[in-house]
Structures are given as C-alpha cells and as structure tokens.
Amino acid sequence: MAELTYREAVARGIAQEMERDPSVFFIGEDVAAAGGVFKTTEGLLDRFGPDRVRDTPISEQAIIGAAMGAAMNGLRPIAELMFSDFFAVCWDMVANQIAKARYMTNGQVALPIVIRTANGGGARFGAQHSQSVETWMMAIPGLKVVVPSTPLDMIGLLAAAVRDPDPVVVVEPKVLYASKGDVPDGEIVDELGVARAVREGGDVTICVLGAMVPKALEAAGRLADDGIDAEVLDVRSLVPLDVRAIADSVERTGHLVTVEENPRLCGWGAEIASIVADEKFYALDGPIVRVTTPHLPLPSADVLEDAAIPSVDRIVEGTRRSLG
Amino acid sequence: MSDTDTAEGTEVADLEARLSIYRMMQEGRLFEERARDLFLQGLVKGTSHLGIGQEAIAAGFAAALEPDDLVFCTYRGHVHTLLRGAPMAALMAELLGRATGICGGKGGSMHLTDVSHGAMGSYAIVGAHMPIAAGAAWAAKARGTDQVAVCFFGDGTTNIGTFHEALNLAAVWALPVVFVCENNLYMEYTAIGDVTAVEHPAADRASAYGLEPILIDGNDADVVHTTAVRTVARARSGDGPSLVEAVTYRHGGHSRADPGKYRPDEEVAEWLRRDPIPSYRERLLAAGADEGTLDAIDRDALAAVDRATEEAREAPFPDPDTLETELWADGGSAWRN
Structure with a gap:
C-alpha cells in the first residue's frame, strides 16, 4: 500500500499497462521528455524509451488521427490531449472517425484507443482551458467515457480502458492531480460501466x-x-x-x-x-x-x-x- | 503539362504487368459506369462520387503494392477499393444497400472498406485519412511489419489542416507512407487554382516538409506505376514518406448532383482526348500486345461487372435487426445496463 497523488497514479497506470503489453504506445504534446505539462507522465520516457513514449508536434488532429491509424494496424495507443478543450480542435477525428469506423464498416475495424485528457475548471485558466467536456463525448455513439475521481480509480479505470477493445476517453479532473489516496501494491484493473x-x-x-x-x-x-x-x-x-x-x-x-x-x-x-x-x-x-x-x-x-x-x-x- | 514527368525515358514495367494495369483500369471504369447507371435508375440512393477518368492513378499504385500494404482513400474511392482486391459483387451490393454489401449496408458509396484486402477505408471528411494513414504507417514501423501505407486524396485536401499536420508528422517520424494527391483541377465545384496560393497544390508544398516535389501525369499509367514503385520502395526501405501530385481529370462532376457545368467545354474535350484508358491501350499495342488479348480483357471486365451487378441485385436487403450491431467490439451497441 502506498499513498499516491492522482498525477502519480496516471504515470503508474500507464506504466503498468505498457509493462504488461508491448503493443501499448503513448504519444502526446510534451509527454515524453518534459513528463507532461501537469507532470502526470514523468519517468515513462526513461522507462520505456523514445519509440514507445513519444512527443508529438502541436497537431491534435494528427495525434488523434495517428492513434486511430495505429490502432487499425495492431497497436493499442494511448494519446494525451493536453487540455480537454482541445477536443474541439480534433473533433472530426474523435466524433466522425474514431467513433464511427467500426459501425460504418460493420465491424471490420477494431479501435482499442485510449484518449487521456485534463478536464474541468478550478484552476483559473479561463474559458478555453477549463471546460468539462465529458458530455460532448457522451453524446457521440461509439465512444466510451470514464472519469476517475481518486488515484486508485485512475489506475484501475485507465487499465480497463487500455484493455478494452473499443475507444475510451479517460477524463482527468485537473484540480484533482494533487489529491492523494491510498493505492495497493501490485496490478490494479477496474471495470468500465460500474458506479x-x-x-x-x-x-x-x-x-x-x-x-x-x-x-x-x-x-x-x-x-x-x-x-x-x-x-x-x-x-x-x-x-x-x-x-x-x-x-x-x-x-x-x-x-x-x-x-x-x-x-x-x-x-x-x-x-x-x-x-x-x-x-x-x-x-x-x-x-x-x-x-x-x-x-x-x-x-x-x-x-x-x-x-x-x-x-x-x-x-x-x-x-x-x-x-x- | 510540360513540367510533369512523362513515360518517355522512364523504365516501364514488363508487358504482363502493364496488361494487368490495363485490366484494372478497365474494371474500375466499367464498374463505375455501371454504378452511375444504377444511380440513374434509382437503384442506388444517396450520393456517389465517380472517378471516371482518374483510373490510372489507382491502378498504377495498386500494381505496386504487396497484399499486406494498407490503402486509405476518399469518398471517391470505389476504384481504389476494388483494385485492392475487394470482391466486386460485395462493393456493388454495398452501393445497392444489400445485406451482402462489403459493410453490410452500413457504409454506402462513401465508406467502402475491405480490411481483409488492405482497403482500410474510404473517408468522407476531406483530409481525415491523412493522419490516420500516417498512424497506420507508424504502427507498421513500430511493429517492424514492412508494410507501407498509401493515402489517396484530392487537390482540395491540400488546403485543410490535416494535410499539413500529417505530412509534418510523417516526415519528422520518417514513416512508411506515400501520400498521393489526385489533382483533378477542381476541389469540388471550384477550380483549385482559384483558391490555392501555389500553382501545384501538393508538389509546391512538399519542400515545407523536407520532401522532394513529385509532379506527374496522373493519366499516364506507366508514369504513375513507376512513381509508385519508387515511392513505395523508399517507404519500405525506411527512408520515409513521399508526396506525389498526379494531375488528372474527372470526366463527370464532383458528385451525382453535379453536372460539372462550371468547366469550359474545350477543357473537358481536351481531357476526354487524354482519357487514360484508350491511350494506354494504344501504347500496349505499340509495345507488342495482341489486340485479341486486350479485347478479351475488355470482355472479361464487362462480364465481371455484369455478374457482380446481377449478384448484388439478387441479394436481400439487410435485416433490420442488424441496425443495433457492431458499434462495439462485442458486436452490440449497449450504452447502459
């Protein structure tokens, strides 16, 4: 048992899944060398190397689109959208492409993608970096949406999301990153769809x-x-x-x-x-x-x-x- | 088009491979002409975007690909999907909204997909598939599979953000992907030159991503094929992406609703004279192909389209119970317990 912050739980959850499954890759803006603007992904680059933990340009459409293409060809990508407000920048990829591809092709395409994102207000960031957008995702058939509220849930729901064969958006309330909670040792896997x-x-x-x-x-x-x-x-x-x-x-x-x-x-x-x-x-x-x-x-x-x-x-x- | 490559001085494929390219172009042409007829008869609903006149690009590339390679195309993607090996009857059935359609009737003309043949989708939002193709190439590289992704798109795509995001990412990650701009001179109803800051919408942007500008005659199947062989080999050898601009022309309008009246008659007439199929036939005859062989290819292609049409028209409509299937990987669509 250890006391972890929510931000430490993000890194632990990603590491747990990357350790377990070599097809899990992680990309996003400033996520590798810098360890994330919220310091949620520190240490992952050193542990898994630059092929699997990769900085991207500021290209949200390319980040999410590349995650989709990679999922169509055998990877299980985790993509970070730095702020959930940026879903508006890449909404075509999320709402038109990822959410619909399986249905439109009658099940030919599997998309085991996780999109993680820092969401919500309370940090005085103003209107374009504070929105709670979980309901946007909820409104689009074809996307799963989870919102962990504790470090333990963060690890468990992220692991469930990575292992799920469908696209899952993991919404992280940014005001909780500094919050703490007890987390047991060993592998933690939760279940989607359970209140x-x-x-x-x-x-x-x-x-x-x-x-x-x-x-x-x-x-x-x-x-x-x-x-x-x-x-x-x-x-x-x-x-x-x-x-x-x-x-x-x-x-x-x-x-x-x-x-x-x-x-x-x-x-x-x-x-x-x-x-x-x-x-x-x-x-x-x-x-x-x-x-x-x-x-x-x-x-x-x-x-x-x-x-x-x-x-x-x-x-x-x-x-x-x-x-x- | 004095500034484009021509077949002259280019090493072309052997006659057998060129006959195969001819066959592919002819199958694509006859398939789309039939699709157009079925639309006019009211048997196909919705819309369609035909690539009649542009077949040399899809065929020239198809002939250069391996079975595991991955092709991404647009809503003008009937021919690209067919030439990857998707069964013609299942494509026709999809256009007709039948249960045996390649997507079970859930896709339609703009979403033809046959993953089992590496036809990874027809994308109906302009430019969306460019980063997706880059992502598939990223996975190929990460997994060491030796696959190449090929992404076909129109000239209009060069002015949307995904074009630039995908090219930059593909270049900086040295991904095995070939981006092929089918420049048919019109984005939809508007001439591409009227809305684009550079003369060659794709080739003139290549240098922005450290890529060689490649501008070719997209109606010359030999030129397309040699370009495909070269760029696909470059991708497969780990040297990174290419951006090809193949200049071509669609004989019809943008979509079913568009008669294409905005195009000058002389321009249309000139491009009809440059139809890629008859000229290729002449060239193969000159190269020693037997007229009877070419006639047989034409006959066989027409017979294949006839059979596919008949099979599709006889197929049942989808069972309404399939409406709520295949949203999720478990085969269902439940969002609650």
Whole structure:
C-alpha cells in the first residue's frame, strides 16, 4: 500500500499497462521528455524509451488521427490531449472517425484507443482551458467515457480502458492531480460501466462525477449534521452507464440529485434524470434536482469561477430542495 | 503539362504487368459506369462520387503494392477499393444497400472498406485519412511489419489542416507512407487554382516538409506505376514518406448532383482526348500486345461487372435487426445496463 497523488497514479497506470503489453504506445504534446505539462507522465520516457513514449508536434488532429491509424494496424495507443478543450480542435477525428469506423464498416475495424485528457475548471485558466467536456463525448455513439475521481480509480479505470477493445476517453479532473489516496501494491484493473457508492445513505441519492466527488462528500457530511443521510454515488463511467446502480439507489432513497461541473444544458445529469423519471417515477418522493455550472463559459477570476462551479453550499441547498 | 514527368525515358514495367494495369483500369471504369447507371435508375440512393477518368492513378499504385500494404482513400474511392482486391459483387451490393454489401449496408458509396484486402477505408471528411494513414504507417514501423501505407486524396485536401499536420508528422517520424494527391483541377465545384496560393497544390508544398516535389501525369499509367514503385520502395526501405501530385481529370462532376457545368467545354474535350484508358491501350499495342488479348480483357471486365451487378441485385436487403450491431467490439451497441 502506498499513498499516491492522482498525477502519480496516471504515470503508474500507464506504466503498468505498457509493462504488461508491448503493443501499448503513448504519444502526446510534451509527454515524453518534459513528463507532461501537469507532470502526470514523468519517468515513462526513461522507462520505456523514445519509440514507445513519444512527443508529438502541436497537431491534435494528427495525434488523434495517428492513434486511430495505429490502432487499425495492431497497436493499442494511448494519446494525451493536453487540455480537454482541445477536443474541439480534433473533433472530426474523435466524433466522425474514431467513433464511427467500426459501425460504418460493420465491424471490420477494431479501435482499442485510449484518449487521456485534463478536464474541468478550478484552476483559473479561463474559458478555453477549463471546460468539462465529458458530455460532448457522451453524446457521440461509439465512444466510451470514464472519469476517475481518486488515484486508485485512475489506475484501475485507465487499465480497463487500455484493455478494452473499443475507444475510451479517460477524463482527468485537473484540480484533482494533487489529491492523494491510498493505492495497493501490485496490478490494479477496474471495470468500465460500474458506479460506486462512496458514501452510503438512505435519504437521498447524489449522483456525482470527477472533481465534484469530494465536494459532494463534504456536502453529505454537512447534511448528516442535520440528520439527512445522503448516498453519494460516484458515477465514474458515463458510457457504459451503470443505470442499475443509480436506479437501485433511487429505489431505496426516493430522491435524486445530480452534481455536474458541465454547463447546464444537456449535461450528463439530464440523461440520468430522464432515465429515472421514466423508469423509477413511482419511487420518487420529490423533484429531481440538478446542480450544475450555469450555462456560461467559465471565467478566470477566483471569485467568478468559484461562483460558477457547483460549491458545497449549492450541493447542500440542492439536496435539501430535492427532499421537498 | 510540360513540367510533369512523362513515360518517355522512364523504365516501364514488363508487358504482363502493364496488361494487368490495363485490366484494372478497365474494371474500375466499367464498374463505375455501371454504378452511375444504377444511380440513374434509382437503384442506388444517396450520393456517389465517380472517378471516371482518374483510373490510372489507382491502378498504377495498386500494381505496386504487396497484399499486406494498407490503402486509405476518399469518398471517391470505389476504384481504389476494388483494385485492392475487394470482391466486386460485395462493393456493388454495398452501393445497392444489400445485406451482402462489403459493410453490410452500413457504409454506402462513401465508406467502402475491405480490411481483409488492405482497403482500410474510404473517408468522407476531406483530409481525415491523412493522419490516420500516417498512424497506420507508424504502427507498421513500430511493429517492424514492412508494410507501407498509401493515402489517396484530392487537390482540395491540400488546403485543410490535416494535410499539413500529417505530412509534418510523417516526415519528422520518417514513416512508411506515400501520400498521393489526385489533382483533378477542381476541389469540388471550384477550380483549385482559384483558391490555392501555389500553382501545384501538393508538389509546391512538399519542400515545407523536407520532401522532394513529385509532379506527374496522373493519366499516364506507366508514369504513375513507376512513381509508385519508387515511392513505395523508399517507404519500405525506411527512408520515409513521399508526396506525389498526379494531375488528372474527372470526366463527370464532383458528385451525382453535379453536372460539372462550371468547366469550359474545350477543357473537358481536351481531357476526354487524354482519357487514360484508350491511350494506354494504344501504347500496349505499340509495345507488342495482341489486340485479341486486350479485347478479351475488355470482355472479361464487362462480364465481371455484369455478374457482380446481377449478384448484388439478387441479394436481400439487410435485416433490420442488424441496425443495433457492431458499434462495439462485442458486436452490440449497449450504452447502459
């Protein structure tokens, strides 16, 4: 057992998979010699050499396109997009090419690709380096999407993503890179499509993801002081989505809150709210409440960004509202 | 085109190989003419982009490739896919939306793919396949497979970002890939010269990536073939990518919807005179080919197209149950439990 930071967990996860499988290669901007702009990939170049850990030019279309072509010809590439906002730069590769190739060719093309990316706000980077784009990916058939919220999940979900035969986007909340957690020794492999209750409770289900997980836990602690026993469900995987875990929890609690860092419209919580309203309507004893960032670009100033991203206070308030 | 290479002074392939190139061009031509007829009869839906007039490029390269090599082409990719060895009836069935189509009816005219023959896809977003081809070449190099990737694209692609990103990456990583610009003088409805800062849209950009400018007559199958042999050998030997600009002309419009009226009549007439197939036939006759042999190739090609058409037209439509298959590697499309 060791205590690792989330950023150290990224490197450990990649190393674990590269060690295991010689067809795993890793590319991205500043990932090799510099060890990543977030220092998430330090040591990989020394350990695996420049053929398998490779710096690219600032060419997001070429990075993601090359990963696709390499996957079509026998590699299992991991590609890093430095900031998730850059998906907008290479969206054709992601949404039109990678997501559709298998279906369009009726299964002729297998694409075991992992795209890792630093996502979300809280770092005062302004509107073009702070977005929560996991819902973009979720909206495109053919992409799997996971969001690890702890160092242990980072390793386990990355390993699951690398071993998955389909394209998986691993979304890393950049404000969590310095966070710490205990990680057992030895190989760690998790499973895509499995949510996890990080706090059990019987009064209300709070569905949460990524950087909002620690905030929801803090909110649940505060609610407990008032006698409200919240279940905090870390959704972890948007595609595949663990609807069963969500529905089972709502069945027990009768109340649902989603906490989303993404802007309001078409957030992942809206999909969950829709499913629960459809399939668990009669289990609900109150309104479904979504706590989100307003439908705005993220501002840079501390005060403004903090006002935008869901806070512990807003989660507490939203949860109370769901209880009627 | 005084500034392009010609067959004169070029060492050409032996007669047998050239007869094979002739056969490939003729099969491609007759296949696409049939596809056009089926469109006009309303049997093929959607759109199609025919390469009638451009066959020398696909054929000249096809003849230079090994079975394991990987070809990436565009939505104007019927002929490239066919000439890699994809079964003609399955291609025709795909155009007709049949269950026996090469993509089970999920691809259509713009997405013909036959991975088992190294036809790695027809890409319908301009330029997308350039970095993808580079990536396949990267994997070939990383795995030491000796494969070469060949990426065909149009002149319009030279003005999109992926062209430049892919060429730079391929050059800096010395990847075994040959990029082949089929410059048919029109990006879609607009003359490429009207929207491009240089005269030769691909060749004039080669030096930006440290590559030799290669500008050839894309209607001369011998020139294309010798260029293909040279550039593919360079890639296979580890010397890195090449960028070829092959000048050609499509006899028709950009797509099914386009009669191509923006082109001057004299220009069209001139290029019809330079049709790559009749001129190649004349050249083979002059080189000693037997007229009967060439006639037999023509007959056999037509018979093959007739058979493929008949087989495709008799094939069933896809089972609606296949709608939700093959999104994921497990064969299904589930996004939730």
